[in-house]
Amino acid sequence: MARTAPYVALRLAVYFGIAGAIVIVTGASAMIGYGIGSLGGEDFRTASGLWGGAAGFGLSAGLIYLAREYILYLVKAGHIAVLVDLMDGREDSGNAGQIARGTRIVREHFVEASVLFGIDQVVKAVVNAVTSLMAGTAAFLPIPGLDTLARMLRLFLKIAVGFIDEVILAYAIHIQTRNPWQAAEEALILYCQNYKVMIRNAAWLAMFIYVFAFVVFLLALAPASALIYLFPGGWSAGGFVFALLFAWAVKAAVLEPLAIACMMQVFFRTTAGQEPDPEWQARLAQLSGRFGMLAERARDWSRQPAAPQEREAAV
Template structure:
């Protein structure tokens, strides 16, 4: 296993405009949600005297109503921020620089628009790839569960599966990055081939993914604990809403991770994926194996066989 720590750090530093954009967008989202929760708290307290379950009703209604908005924001962020940053990172990995005369964020946004016809197309590809990876993870879990009778192995397997869960988002986005590497393929064909190559080289890629997943699992709670002290100190001035300061520490840790750590982890994962699968021929047997395992992979195959030629508009259905 090889981690490209220095190279990944150098590449990520070159994408500072996107790092700053991520910090602003995720920070604004976190602040907006905290304000929303604060308003919900005030409404719940104001209505508490009407009925003994009024508080609970307000919170359930408010959190339920916020879910579709969060999903919409997630799709929007994926399209405008994460995918654009992914395109820039991929370009820097392959060519070392971006074209002159255009801002980095503009270039990334245009690269995504040029490659994907719509937000829905990008989101569908991402969902299908993530679904196939989850299926592969499930197959691995079933295989390793046979060793659960050995003392200590079951616990280690569960820990490994948890770490793997945290790392799969980086594998997913590394495969999505292939769309910006192979512009001669349709978005569906690129995703399909990317998954097959991942399946063929899963051992080496998964070693890196597990290390990155472990770093992610450790980083977030440690950062939360570092932020919790100052936020709790500030919360003593407002004891009735101290819980909001705890949430602010959680959101603050998430924003810092999403803006600074995740791009570095992703760059490591893309470098590992690209270097491991470079020159690797697609084994048709893995196409059949993945098709037998995953309905979402069969969906990709269907899209690949019916898609318009590269360069024509592709519309997700």
């Protein structure tokens, strides 16, 4: 992680910038609502401030949701690309050009943001289908109370495999492919072939990340609650929300790339020398229609990123 300090700094700037923007927009909207509410009584003023803050929070969160495609392309994928290159022993061009290097690698393999985002969404859908199947089998056993346990298991598995999609995207860079759709198809099959190893490691990493993020949340709760006193109206729950935002920013900027790096190491080491199993390919095709899209898009892939040799020469 230390060798990718420029990307860590970029992630800190992006995610703390997002958290700060949400706080500012929420506060400004609450003040506007409170000002409008001054035309009425005390209850109306308080309610207006609350509704104004809620509207600002929803607006800023919605804009960030719409921008997630470009955050993935410019921040997450670039960081993954540099991490993969370092793991594979490809020479780093130095910290000064690391972000440009990561962006260039992503462009060479995925061409544009829409391609990367499309692959990511398909991979997530297939992984969720596999996870639901694994958790859902427990619900069919005739044991009282097992249905609730199955729902809890499904929730835990979804959290645990939350980074698998980015590891699968990293596989395309790892094998230096010219067809990212085909690489995603192969990586999904390899993931399912080794699901016990992958889920076990993902579960431990998820526990570490969320426990650490919870500690950050607790530490941020006091200063966030103090910040609420600057807001008009009854924003008693605002401290909780802002502390949650701060913990999310730390998780996204620092903890997630650490977990992804660990998962990539496990995945690359476990699948080294393996070939995709046709039986698993058939199972995935039956389980999720989205998996068939990967094969179809792989066949239709016409844009050819730069060859690996060209990228090495450009470094």
